[in-house]
Amino acid sequence: MLLSTLRAFARREPVLLISLVCAVISMFFCPPSAAYLGYIDTRVLILLFCLMAVVAGMQKYGVFDLLAQKLLSGRHALRTIVLFLTLLPFFASMLITNDVALITFVPFAILVLGLVGQQALLLPVIVLQTVSANLGSIATPVGNPQNLFLYASYDLSAGQFFGTVLPFALASLVGIIALALCRKSCTLHVCFAEPKYITDGRRVMLCTALFILCLLTVFHVLPDVVLLVLTCAALVLFDRDIFRRIDYGLLLTFVCFFLFAGNIGSLPNVRSCLQQIVGSSPLLASLAASQIISNVPAAVLLHGFTENWQALLLGVDIGGLGTPIASLASLISFRFYTHTPEAKTGRYLAWFTLVNVCGLVFLLALAALLSYL
Numbered sequence: 001m002l003l004s005t006l007r008a009f010a011r012r013e014p015v016l017l018i019s020l021v022c023a024v025i026s027m028f029f030c031p032p033s034a035a036y037l038g039y040i041d042t043r044v045l046i047l048l049f050c051l052m053a054v055v056a057g058m059q060k061y062g063v064f065d066l067l068a069q070k071l072l073s074g075r076h077a078l079r080t081i082v083l084f085l086t087l088l089p090f091f092a093s094m095l096i097t098n099d100v101a102l103i104t105f106v107p108f109a110i111l112v113l114g115l116v117g118q119q120a121l122l123l124p125v126i127v128l129q130t131v132s133a134n135l136g137s138i139a140t141p142v143g144n145p146q147n148l149f150l151y152a153s154y155d156l157s158a159g160q161f162f163g164t165v166l167p168f169a170l171a172s173l174v175g176i177i178a179l180a181l182c183r184k185s186c187t188l189h190v191c192f193a194e195p196k197y198i199t200d201g202r203r204v205m206l207c208t209a210l211f212i213l214c215l216l217t218v219f220h221v222l223p224d225v226v227l228l229v230l231t232c233a234a235l236v237l238f239d240r241d242i243f244r245r246i247d248y249g250l251l252l253t254f255v256c257f258f259l260f261a262g263n264i265g266s267l268p269n270v271r272s273c274l275q276q277i278v279g280s281s282p283l284l285a286s287l288a289a290s291q292i293i294s295n296v297p298a299a300v301l302l303h304g305f306t307e308n309w310q311a312l313l314l315g316v317d318i319g320g321l322g323t324p325i326a327s328l329a330s331l332i333s334f335r336f337y338t339h340t341p342e343a344k345t346g347r348y349l350a351w352f353t354l355v356n357v358c359g360l361v362f363l364l365a366l367a368a369l370l371s372y373l
Contacts, residue, residue, distance in 0.1 A: 013249045019256035019297065026263035039262025044149050045251055046224040050214050050231045051142060055096045056245035057207040064092070064104045065196040079181050082121065085109045086128045086180040090136035090173065095211075098137035098144050098320075098329040105129060106336045122340055127351050128180060130333040131321065131359055135172035137329075138165050138317040141218050144329075145250065146299035146316045151218065154309040158219055164310050165317065171366055175359065206234060257300040264301070274305045282311035283318075283367065287360075290319025290326045314367055321360040324352065 058064060068088060085108075089101040096104075109125050137143030141151040141161055151161055198204055210231055216222040235242050264270050278285045282302070289298035295316040306312055320327035324334055330352070337348055 013253075016249045016253045016256070018293070019253045019260065022260040023256040023263075026260045030263040030266055035266070036259060036262065040255060040258045041149070041153065043152050043224045045254060046228045047142075047148055047152065047214065047217060048145060048251060048254065049246065050210065050217075050227050051097070051148075052246045052250070053231055053235060053242055054207050054211045054214060055100050056242050057203065057210075057239065058096070059100070059104065060239075060242065060245065061199050061204050061207070062196050063198060063204055063207075064096075065108070066198055068105065068108045069196050078116075078118065079183060081112065081116070081118075082125060082128075082183065083177065083180045085112065085125055086132050086176060089129050089133035090176060093133040093137040094140045094143045097142070098133040098327065099332060101133045101136070102130060102329050102332045102336075105133075106333050110336065110340060119340075119342075122337065123344065123348055123351060126333050126337050127348070127355055128176065130330050130352070131355055132176050133329055134320040134327045135169065135176065135359070138172070138320075139169035142214070144317075144320075144327075145254070145296045147313070148218070149254075149296070149299055150303060150309060150313050150316075153303050156309065161313075164313060167370060168314065168318070168363055168366060171363065172359070175362060179355070203238060206238060210234060253296075254300065257297050261301045261304060274302070278302050278305040278312075282306045282308045283315040286312050286315030287319035287322075287364075290316055291322045292325075294325050294328050295319045296328070318360065318363045318367070321356040321363070323356075324349070326356075 085105070088108075089098070089105045092105065093101040106126055106129055109129060110122060113119055113121055113125065134144075138147065141147050141156075147161075147165075150156070213222055213227055213230060217224050217227040264274070286295075286298050286302050289302060293301070298319065299312070299316045302312060303309075320329075324330050334348070334352075337343055338345055
């Protein structure tokens with residue numbers, strides 16, 4: 001019974017399990033002490049909690065489903081449908097994170113392509129959606145957890161952040177559009193059997209207000225403690241169910257990696273070794289680490305060993321391309337695809353690898369070019 005429970009937990013929360021094991025092992029080298037409190041970045045945890053609460057509310061009240069139906073209902077060219085399905089997660093991820101964008105729009109793509117009899121396009125469309133969400137999320141501080149963490153940890157200004165990431169986001173957008181349009185087309189009619197509606201307009205307005213407060217906190221206008229109090233008060237008063245919809249596993253994952261990174265950083269020999277590796281090329285070191293332990297843990301682990309935040313930021317963002325675990329959002333799409341009829345897992349992984357490697361090479365070339373300008 002216990003073994004089956006552990007297996008289920010490992011399948012459901014693989015990164016949390018890894019982070020927990022790493023944190024526990026590191027405690028043998030650095031026993032628990034008051035210094036642990038200094039390792040945990042409460043600002044990042046508060047922002048993540050509040051953003052997840054807002055997005056969970058928007059999902060619950062049907063905002064994203066309504067938006068998707070409004071964009072795709074009616075007669076469209078097949079190319080246009082594929083383009084819309086691909087760009088929805090690109091732009092949505094900038095505000096609701098890459099994970100939530102894929103949780104929302106991959107099932108929607110499966111539904112739409114099934115309605116128009118284009119199930120053969122499921123594989124390339126889901127691969128493009130995955131890449132699109134990962135690359136779109138790099139454009140804003142709230143687009144993915146690593147951006148939020150590094151933005152807060154290095155105390156960046158909006159100008160510093162956007163000046164670094166926007167060239168890569170724009171180049172990614174051009175590449176994704178080109179890939180989405182690179183296919184034969186025909187005219188199709190999309191009609192949904194069950195029209196979607198916003199189920200509670202007042203609470204959507206409340207979530208919108210809370211999201212604005214989240215952005216004000218990200219940009220250092222509103223104190224994070226005030227945001228936390230206002231968000232919790234709003235949930236307690238208007239919809240306590242949202243507390244159950246928050247991904248506490250992600251929050252605990254961050255806590256574990258904060259402890260692991262803090263403990264490892266306090267060991268002189270390990271710290272010296274990591275400083276040499278990261279110091280020689282923060283971009284390549286963070287990119288390589290992302291392929292093995294995923295880009296969020298890579299950001300948390302390596303940020304204490306370099307002041308070159310631009311290279312580290314680009315490394316973990318570009319590093320979301322590559323292996324399926326480089327960005328955990330990629331596993332969400334893969335899981336959805338494997339549950340579709342006639343799923344071809346091997347072929348999916350081959351296409352996924354090809355598109356990701358091409359994107360990785362393209363953005364690395366852009367980074368090299370910009371470094372010489």
